[in-house]
Amino acid sequence: MRHTTAASAAAPRTGHRAPPPSQSPDGPALGASVERREGHEKVRGTARYAAEYHPHGRVYAWPVPATVSRGRVVRVDDAEALDLPGVLAVLTPDTAPRLGDAGDAVLRVLQDDRVPHRGWYVALVVAETLEAARAAAAAVHVDYETEPHDAALTADHPDAYIPESVNGGYPAVRERGDPDAAFEAAQVRVDTGYRVPPEHNQPMEPHAATAEWHGDRLTLHDSDQGASAVGAALAALFELPEDHVTVVAEHVGGGFGSKGTPRPHAVLAAMAARQVGRPVTLALPRRHLPAIVGHRPPTLHRIRLGADRGGRLTSLVHEITTQTSRVKEFVEQAATPGRTMYGCEHSRTVHRAVPLDVPTPSWMRAPGVAPGMYALESAMDELAGTLGLDPIELRVRNDTDREPDSDRPFSSRHLVDCLREGADRFGWAGRDPRPGSDRRGALLIGTGVASALYPVHFQPSLATAHALPDGSHVVRVAAADIGTGSRTVLAQIAADALGVPLDRVRAEVGSSALPTAPLAGGSSGTASWGTAVHEACTALAGRLAEHRGPLPPEGLRETADTSDAADRGAGYARDAFGAHFAEVQVDTDSGEVRIRRLLGVFAAGHVLNARTARSQFLGGMTMGAGMALMEGSTMEPSFGDFTETDLALYHVPSHADIADIEAHWIDEEDAHLNPMGSKGIGEIGIVGTAAAVGNAVHHATGVRYRELPLTPDRIL
Numbered sequence: 001m002r003h004t005t006a007a008s009a010a011a012p013r014t015g016h017r018a019p020p021p022s023q024s025p026d027g028p029a030l031g032a033s034v035e036r037r038e039g040h041e042k043v044r045g046t047a048r049y050a051a052e053y054h055p056h057g058r059v060y061a062w063p064v065p066a067t068v069s070r071g072r073v074v075r076v077d078d079a080e081a082l083d084l085p086g087v088l089a090v091l092t093p094d095t096a097p098r099l100g101d102a103g104d105a106v107l108r109v110l111q112d113d114r115v116p117h118r119g120w121y122v123a124l125v126v127a128e129t130l131e132a133a134r135a136a137a138a139a140v141h142v143d144y145e146t147e148p149h150d151a152a153l154t155a156d157h158p159d160a161y162i163p164e165s166v167n168g169g170y171p172a173v174r175e176r177g178d179p180d181a182a183f184e185a186a187q188v189r190v191d192t193g194y195r196v197p198p199e200h201n202q203p204m205e206p207h208a209a210t211a212e213w214h215g216d217r218l219t220l221h222d223s224d225q226g227a228s229a230v231g232a233a234l235a236a237l238f239e240l241p242e243d244h245v246t247v248v249a250e251h252v253g254g255g256f257g258s259k260g261t262p263r264p265h266a267v268l269a270a271m272a273a274r275q276v277g278r279p280v281t282l283a284l285p286r287r288h289l290p291a292i293v294g295h296r297p298p299t300l301h302r303i304r305l306g307a308d309r310g311g312r313l314t315s316l317v318h319e320i321t322t323q324t325s326r327v328k329e330f331v332e333q334a335a336t337p338g339r340t341m342y343g344c345e346h347s348r349t350v351h352r353a354v355p356l357d358v359p360t361p362s363w364m365r366a367p368g369v370a371p372g373m374y375a376l377e378s379a380m381d382e383l384a385g386t387l388g389l390d391p392i393e394l395r396v397r398n399d400t401d402r403e404p405d406s407d408r409p410f411s412s413r414h415l416v417d418c419l420r421e422g423a424d425r426f427g428w429a430g431r432d433p434r435p436g437s438d439r440r441g442a443l444l445i446g447t448g449v450a451s452a453l454y455p456v457h458f459q460p461s462l463a464t465a466h467a468l469p470d471g472s473h474v475v476r477v478a479a480a481d482i483g484t485g486s487r488t489v490l491a492q493i494a495a496d497a498l499g500v501p502l503d504r505v506r507a508e509v510g511s512s513a514l515p516t517a518p519l520a521g522g523s524s525g526t527a528s529w530g531t532a533v534h535e536a537c538t539a540l541a542g543r544l545a546e547h548r549g550p551l552p553p554e555g556l557r558e559t560a561d562t563s564d565a566a567d568r569g570a571g572y573a574r575d576a577f578g579a580h581f582a583e584v585q586v587d588t589d590s591g592e593v594r595i596r597r598l599l600g601v602f603a604a605g606h607v608l609n610a611r612t613a614r615s616q617f618l619g620g621m622t623m624g625a626g627m628a629l630m631e632g633s634t635m636e637p638s639f640g641d642f643t644e645t646d647l648a649l650y651h652v653p654s655h656a657d658i659a660d661i662e663a664h665w666i667d668e669e670d671a672h673l674n675p676m677g678s679k680g681i682g683e684i685g686i687v688g689t690a691a692a693v694g695n696a697v698h699h700a701t702g703v704r705y706r707e708l709p710l711t712p713d714r715i716l
């Protein structure tokens with residue numbers, strides 16, 4: 001629609017399309033605040049997601065979850081389902097194609113009759129329409145032989161064990177000095193415990209795939225955080241050469257870790273398409289996600305802090321108990337932050353896992369670190385209260401320039417600067433430390449602070465850089481853009497290394513047909529893909545500088561492979577740090593906690609794009625606000641299932657829940673990171689938020705709540 005009236009020309013609204021701002025900033029490309037290249041496509045609805053591909057003859061699949069908590073499938077009666085109009089097939093553990101091994105037990109769907117937990121898929125219906133598939137799935141009757149199950153996590157569970165290692169490859173136990181004796185001898189002691197409930201990633205776009213076979217070649221449009229890994233898994237499962245599988249994930253509607261590993265929807269879509277000889281779309285119903293795509297498992301924390309009267313830590317003991325499934329072991333690394341965070345001579349950090357008949361946990365934004373820092377930073381606030389010391393001052397007194405666990409120096413650590421700058425910006429000075437001191441009618445107001453950290457991760461990647469005769473450049477890497485702006489930032493990295501304007505560079509990402517790349521996870525994507533892009537572009541720039549005359553029609557091309565690159569960080573502990581501040585109000589009539597202000601200051605290396613970085617920080621903080629106030633589900637022990645499976649019951653923050661939110665950063669110079677000098681920014685925003693909010697609620701009320709989320713029923 002085109003508006004021609006004077007009024008609409010003066011104040012353009014619907015139908016007016018402003019030209020996109022220049023993609024070439026005046027200054028350097030790296031660090032510039034440029035908008036996401038696919039942003040216009042997304043807001044106009046033309047960006048296509050995995051379930052929106054319509055290959056000719058495309059049909060739909062709908063999975064059937066187990067309705068028992070543990071046992072075996074005795075019989076699948078599909079007669080009624082197959083009689084319904086439009087139904088093409090019902091895949092069962094008896095009839096589904098046999099799969100090879102991809103080294104991940106959660107992908108072995110419909111391969112045997114075991115039901116390891118409620119919600120595990122036991123059949124898949126394929127039909128001409130989505131509605132027919134869903135109706136037929138409800139008409140599949142499954143007989144089970146049930147077995148007794150156990151879905152109740154307790155801190156003293158008899159089956160608790162200490163695993164060999166925890167998620168991320170960290171050792172389950174670390175001990176230095178004599179933490180028990182140091183705790184007993186400490187002048188001041190805090191012995192406390194916290195509980196973080198199961199939490200669910202619940203991305204805006206549920207997991208989906210559209211699969212199409214051409215002979216023994218598979219094309220899969222998928223929603224994932226890493227097309228290379230999904231392609232490799234499908235090749236292994238269907239026993240194909242890797243170049244026979246192409247996984248395309250051009251746009252991804254969030255993942256938060258749940259799409260970081262290949263998921264059953266991709267396998268089932270490919271199986272179904274092979275079985276019926278037609279392209280198949282499988283979009284998981286949102287209510288299936290908690291049992292199928294991983295979740296943050298509950299963690300039970302015990303923390304003991306010993307300190308001298310000056311507030312210096314003398315003993316730090318953090319022990320956690322969490323649950324894993326019977327399908328595969330996943331142990332949330334929630335005791336690891338205590339190994340890095342504060343200087344302390346005597347320390348023990350321990351992870352215990354209880355195998356239960358429950359869905360398999362997995363990565364959710366800042367795995368381990370988010371729940372671990374919630375507990376540790378809440379306990380630090382308790383210690384500050386016991387000491388009568390300002391909570392910022394307590395953290396400053398325990399700052400360290402060497403990582404206590406490894407005794408390596410930090411490559412850069414600006415925690416204290418984040419705390420100080422945050423205190424200035426937030427207006428911390430003059431705060432009345434007495435809990436419950438600010439009452440305004442029925443409201444109690446309080447403020448809180450917490451530190452944050454997130455480790456620097458890096459994974460090898462390939463990338464190519466291509467100079468074309470028209471003066472443009474293309475970089476190619478199988479990176480994922482899950483809404484973070486990675487294709488934009490990779491173009492910035494390329495333009496910087498090539499020394500050309502940003503609008504001369506295109507970045508192709510989101511397909512396993514591109515140079516093999518690691519996933520978007522562990523806040524490592526930009527560092528990992530970006531290093532390969534930087535190297536390929538640097539090599540290409542060198543060749544271009546020497547080249548005389550016009551380029552050949554095919555242009556010039558360089559490939560980088562960082563698997564053998566020397567690690568600039570050898571010998572250093574590398575982490576991003578941050579400080580979170582929160583102001584809350586607690587309604588003493590309703591028990592409702594509202595966050596009035598959230599402010600974060602981060603030190604995460606060199607920030608490569610101010611606009612997308614800010615969005616990442618704010619997104620993480622918003623997710624942290626959800627963790628603090630509303631997110632969490634209940635594992636119902638009698639059913640072995642989560643009770644809050646959709647967004648009506650599993651609450652996440654809406655705009656109205658986030659009043660005033662600010663993210664700032666300190667630009668760090670750190671030569672021990674990567675050619676861009678960046679640290680990851682995708683996860684640190686969630687890390688300290690929940691503790692800052694919880695500490696603010698304590699300051700408001702004088703009550704220490706030790707279980708998340710801080711819902712009105714707990715507050716009252």
Ligand code: MOS
Binds near residue numbers: 257
């Ligand atoms: Mo993130 S949970 O490492 O995708």
